[in-house]
Amino acid sequence: MTQPHIPHPDLPPPANAVGAIGWLRRHLFSSPANIALTALALYLLYALLPPVLNWAFFDATWRGDSREACSGQGGACWIFIRTHFAQFMYGFYPEAQRWRVDMLVLLLIFGVAPLFIRTVPAKLKRRLGLGLLIAFPIFAFVLMRGGILGLAAVETSSWGGLLLTLVIAGVGMTGALPLGVLLALGRRSTMPTIQALCVTFIELWRGVPLITVLFMSSVMLPLFLPAGLNFDKLLRALIGVTLFQAAYMAEVVRGGLQAIPKGQLEAAAALGLGYWKSMGLIVLPQALKLVIPGIVNTFIALFKDTSLVLIIGLFDLMNIVHNATTNPAWLGFSTEGYVFAAAVYWLFCFGMSRYSRNLEKRLHTGHQR
Amino acid sequence: MPESQSPAISTPVSDQIMIDIQSLHKWYGAFHVLKDINLTVHKGERIVICGPSGSGKSTTIRCINRLEEYQRGRIVVDGEELSNDVQRIEHIRREVGMVFQHFNLFPHLTVLENCTLAPIWVRKLPRQEAEEIAMRYLTRVKIPEQASKYPGQLSGGQQQRVAIARSLCMNPKIMLFDEPTSALDPEMIKEVLDTMVALAEDGMTMLCVTHEMGFAKTVAHRVIFMDGGEIIEQNRPHEFFTHPQSERTKLFLSQILHH
Ligand SMILES: Nc1ncnc2c1ncn2[C@@H]1O[C@H](COP(=O)(O)OP(=O)(O)OP(=O)(O)O)[C@@H](O)[C@H]1O
Numbered sequence: 172m173t174q175p176h177i178p179h180p181d182l183p184p185p186a187n188a189v190g191a192i193g194w195l196r197r198h199l200f201s202s203p204a205n206i207a208l209t210a211l212a213l214y215l216l217y218a219l220l221p222p223v224l225n226w227a228f229f230d231a232t233w234r235g236d237s238r239e240a241c242s243g244q245g246g247a248c249w250i251f252i253r254t255h256f257a258q259f260m261y262g263f264y265p266e267a268q269r270w271r272v273d274m275l276v277l278l279l280i281f282g283v284a285p286l287f288i289r290t291v292p293a294k295l296k297r298r299l300g301l302g303l304l305i306a307f308p309i310f311a312f313v314l315m316r317g318g319i320l321g322l323a324a325v326e327t328s329s330w331g332g333l334l335l336t337l338v339i340a341g342v343g344m345t346g347a348l349p350l351g352v353l354l355a356l357g358r359r360s361t362m363p364t365i366q367a368l369c370v371t372f373i374e375l376w377r378g379v380p381l382i383t384v385l386f387m388s389s390v391m392l393p394l395f396l397p398a399g400l401n402f403d404k405l406l407r408a409l410i411g412v413t414l415f416q417a418a419y420m421a422e423v424v425r426g427g428l429q430a431i432p433k434g435q436l437e438a439a440a441a442l443g444l445g446y447w448k449s450m451g452l453i454v455l456p457q458a459l460k461l462v463i464p465g466i467v468n469t470f471i472a473l474f475k476d477t478s479l480v481l482i483i484g485l486f487d488l489m490n491i492v493h494n495a496t497t498n499p500a501w502l503g504f505s506t507e508g509y510v511f512a513a514a515v516y517w518l519f520c521f522g523m524s525r526y527s528r529n530l531e532k533r534l535h536t537g538h539q540r
Numbered sequence: 541m542p543e544s545q546s547p548a549i550s551t552p553v554s555d556q557i558m559i560d561i562q563s564l565h566k567w568y569g570a571f572h573v574l575k576d577i578n579l580t581v582h583k584g585e586r587i588v589i590c591g592p593s594g595s596g597k598s599t600t601i602r603c604i605n606r607l608e609e610y611q612r613g614r615i616v617v618d619g620e621e622l623s624n625d626v627q628r629i630e631h632i633r634r635e636v637g638m639v640f641q642h643f644n645l646f647p648h649l650t651v652l653e654n655c656t657l658a659p660i661w662v663r664k665l666p667r668q669e670a671e672e673i674a675m676r677y678l679t680r681v682k683i684p685e686q687a688s689k690y691p692g693q694l695s696g697g698q699q700q701r702v703a704i705a706r707s708l709c710m711n712p713k714i715m716l717f718d719e720p721t722s723a724l725d726p727e728m729i730k731e732v733l734d735t736m737v738a739l740a741e742d743g744m745t746m747l748c749v750t751h752e753m754g755f756a757k758t759v760a761h762r763v764i765f766m767d768g769g770e771i772i773e774q775n776r777p778h779e780f781f782t783h784p785q786s787e788r789t790k791l792f793l794s795q796i797l798h799h
Pocket residue numbers: 568571573591592593594595596597598599600
């Protein structure tokens with residue numbers, strides 16, 4: 172007689188391994204050292220959080236139009252930010268013309284949003300993406316710069332604030348990524364001339380600080396250019412930032428390219444795909460996915476590095492805030508100004524970081540073997 | 541006319557020469573890997589290449605679709621001589637399918653996309669037509685239900701069958717196999733070999749590097765033994781296994797047949 176096999180029933184895991192208590196035990200109180208660290212962290216929170224919250228919120232002044240309203244409270248004077256807010260956003264862009272910028276921002280939001288909605292067909296997304304990449308920058312430049320079609324001209328020197336930061340960061344990112352990809356491919360090329368050119372470019376730009384690049388572009392470049400030929404200052408900064416970051420991007424992308432097994436290229440070649448199709452359809456999609464964290468890291472660095480354009484006298488967000496704190500009518504509010512600037516930078520960088528994590532998760536296609 | 545007679549699976553072999561390799565030499569640096577390889581393969585012919593590790597089997601078949609360069613000799617595939625011309629190489633690769641030991645599926649694409657990629661981008665077929673063809677071949681390798689999965693979600697045997705289907709979707713005239721079953725667990729080897737036998741029954745011109753001697757006996761018109769970068773011996777499977785001519789072949793056969 173054989174006993175029929177009765178499968179062991181599935182039991183729930185023990186109570187102290189799951190739920191809130193299980194989590195606390197595992198993560199905060201798993202060992203004496205861990206308990207000590209938890210205690211230390213709690214103490215630091217207790218010591219630091221209340222003063223910060225008091226300064227920023229509970230004792231802060233929100234209402235009023237003048238610095239007099241802020242006297243005596245001891246907390247932050249957010250009125251300073253409120254009264255300067257428009258300037259922080261647009262710089263010295265003439266007030267009557269700011270609708271152009273607003274319109275572009277709206278257009279950008281409506282153009283970009285569908286790219287992030289999963290139900291929008293891929294074909295439409297591709298067209299939209301291409302439009303945003305090629306048509307939008309031209310249109311945006313013409314509209315913001317004006318000087319034709321009855322639009323008043325607004326010199327790039329009066330663009331400023333967050334607007335300028337976003338222009339530099341946006342152009343820098345959209346330029347640096349494709350350029351970086353090309354440089355990375357070139358560096359791995361079997362053609363010695365192309366390889367040498369790319370290596371030289373990358374090493375040259377990586378070897379100098381961005382601040383030097385910007386400085387040279389505004390001080391030295393004019394010395395070499397024929398007299399009278401005036402190269403727009405913003406354009407010089409854009410080119411400098413883009414080329415500089417492209418060199419970094421190239422090395423990030425190269426890291427990804429190296430991680431792709433040779434077999435992938437061989438399989439693509441065996442199917443009759445040429446170099447560009449193999450790269451574009453097989454190698455780059457995998458390589459770029461692998462280095463999303465590195466790419467976003469470079470983007471974040473780029474975003475923050477835009478603040479260095481103050482060295483050549485452009486009024487990006489950082490510089491315009493700094494400028495406002497030296498305004499004689501509003502002396503003494505630099506903390507509020509820098510905290511505000513920091514918060515704006517943080518918001519954008521954190522947004523990029525979250526988006527990249529989301530993207531990584533979405534692109535994950537099953538376990539690697 | 542090829543000298544070979546019909547194996548267990550008999551499909552017609554025509555006079556038309558599909559692959560002609562003439563005194564092929566290849567060096568890796570100073571290392572002489574291939575030494576005077578001569579091989580003619582007719583349309584519909586099936587050839588199994590075996591030999592010890594490092595004997596140059598992979599290198600030989602990889603020269604046929606120019607995954608490897610060679611320094612001397614000539615290779616004519618379907619009437620076209622291989623040269624350094626990229627266009628011509630790509631043209632020949634379209635007609636020559638290849639299956640690798642480690643599958644080399646594209647992990648970022650679904651099974652269906654793996655199969656339709658080359659037909660769409662190389663053959664310029666409309667997507668819908670490419671998908672119909674892909675489903676037809678996925679059905680033939682018996683995994684149509686996996687079409688929307690990613691390679692990472694399949695077993696090794698399933699992946700290798702997808703790789704075969706992917707090659708077939710280009711409608712190749714010749715199929716090259718480089719040890720297609722040696723990275724597989726025993727229970728999966730059979731499903732892949734069955735797929736290859738079915739392909740043989742359709743009369744495909746095949747060159748297989750494999751040590752599956754049962755497979756060689758069933759499908760091959762000719763078995764080629766390589767050692768040290770040379771073709772030592774070639775014969776019909778029956779004669780090859782029962783009356784090997786050279787000592788090296790005998791030694792090799794005794795090693796792979798007795799364990
Ligand atoms: N890229 C390379 N550079 C230098 N030597 C190589 C290279 N690829 C292969 N070889 C050498 O060439 C010889 C033949 O290699 P090949 O891969 O063709 O052998 P094989 O017969 O397929 O062996 P295996 O059964 O192990 O796959 C080996 O000695 C190998 O070490």
